[in-house]
Amino acid sequence: MQTKPFRIGTRGSPLALAQAHEARDRLMSAHGLPEEMFEIVVLTTRGDRITDRSLAEIGGKGLFTEELEAKLFAGDLDFAVHSAKDMPTILPEGLHLSAYLPREDIRDAFIGRTARKLVELPSGATVGSSSLRRQALIRRLRPDINVITFRGLVDTRLRKVEDGQVDATLLAVAGLKRLGKVGVITELLGPEDFPPAPAQGAIGLESRIGDARVDDLLAAVNDPVAFDTVSCERAFLAALDGSCRTPIAGYAVCEGDRIRFSGLIVTPDGSREHGTTIDGNRRDATALGHLAGTDVREQAGSGFFDDWG
Numbered sequence: 001m002q003t004k005p006f007r008i009g010t011r012g013s014p015l016a017l018a019q020a021h022e023a024r025d026r027l028m029s030a031h032g033l034p035e036e037m038f039e040i041v042v043l044t045t046r047g048d049r050i051t052d053r054s055l056a057e058i059g060g061k062g063l064f065t066e067e068l069e070a071k072l073f074a075g076d077l078d079f080a081v082h083s084a085k086d087m088p089t090i091l092p093e094g095l096h097l098s099a100y101l102p103r104e105d106i107r108d109a110f111i112g113r114t115a116r117k118l119v120e121l122p123s124g125a126t127v128g129s130s131s132l133r134r135q136a137l138i139r140r141l142r143p144d145i146n147v148i149t150f151r152g153l154v155d156t157r158l159r160k161v162e163d164g165q166v167d168a169t170l171l172a173v174a175g176l177k178r179l180g181k182v183g184v185i186t187e188l189l190g191p192e193d194f195p196p197a198p199a200q201g202a203i204g205l206e207s208r209i210g211d212a213r214v215d216d217l218l219a220a221v222n223d224p225v226a227f228d229t230v231s232c233e234r235a236f237l238a239a240l241d242g243s244c245r246t247p248i249a250g251y252a253v254c255e256g257d258r259i260r261f262s263g264l265i266v267t268p269d270g271s272r273e274h275g276t277t278i279d280g281n282r283r284d285a286t287a288l289g290h291l292a293g294t295d296v297r298e299q300a301g302s303g304f305f306d307d308w309g
Helices: 014-031 066-074 132-141 154-162 173-178 212-219 224-239 282-300
Strands: 006-011 038-043 079-083 095-100 108-112 126-129 146-149 168-172 187-189 203-208 248-255 258-266 273-281
Touching: 006 014, 006 066, 014 038, 014 079, 014 154, 014 173, 014 203, 014 212, 038 066, 066 079, 066 095, 066 203, 079 212, 095 212, 095 224, 108 173, 126 132, 126 154, 132 146, 132 248, 132 258, 154 168, 168 173, 203 212, 224 248, 224 258, 224 282, 248 282, 258 282, 273 282
Parallel strands: 006 038, 006 079, 126 146, 126 168
Antiparallel strands: 079 203, 095 203, 108 168, 108 187, 248 258, 258 273
């Protein structure tokens, strides 16, 4: 019988803490455990410490996970809570994403100061975003506006908009909902026209492979729809060797025992793209995502990535 608190690893941003508290609260409810049986351990990652450059410049998605994974390997954490879209497609040997909480809204939100909608921005307006995918999709729709790299916590980015440093920014609807900040949204961007990042809106729980005690704990809060859709989307990313250096979008939708996936890859300037749609049985979610990624890679050809610059 568990007598010591389960140790939950998380980053220290307000959004990361909100996600860790959601995971804890769901586990408390699922198992009838008191709050004292969970200890939230806050760690600062290299991605948190370096905020003046894009993730592509400083090493990609692993910057938000390495410190947490080191503590998992050392046995100092029982599991870690992550924004699933921040996770590299290949995890360190011995670790896995063992569960996903019920998924939030997958869409992107437009937060405009000088216009309420992306299409209404005046020519030459400036939009700030830290995401190469969002930057590429903005340029795809509005090649006449200026897009700049724009990192920082949610509140920092919103303050920069209010201060007039940019005309608008884009953020995940899921994060704004978890922070209670949906009131700042001026436009919701539909996935058909502005497809989200793979795994956007999903909270992943990472643990050690073979730790049956933790696996049993987390299984009670795993959402099967989130697990299948995110597994499909991450397989698409993996087939394309997706990282923070790559503008890739994709999302899956489950209907009964079927799953439908749509994916897209875009050049950073938004001028060229290749996409695909595939559907099949949910039990084949990972294989379908991989097949979709292979299809897009073949469409693009070996020179697609080389031509960027």
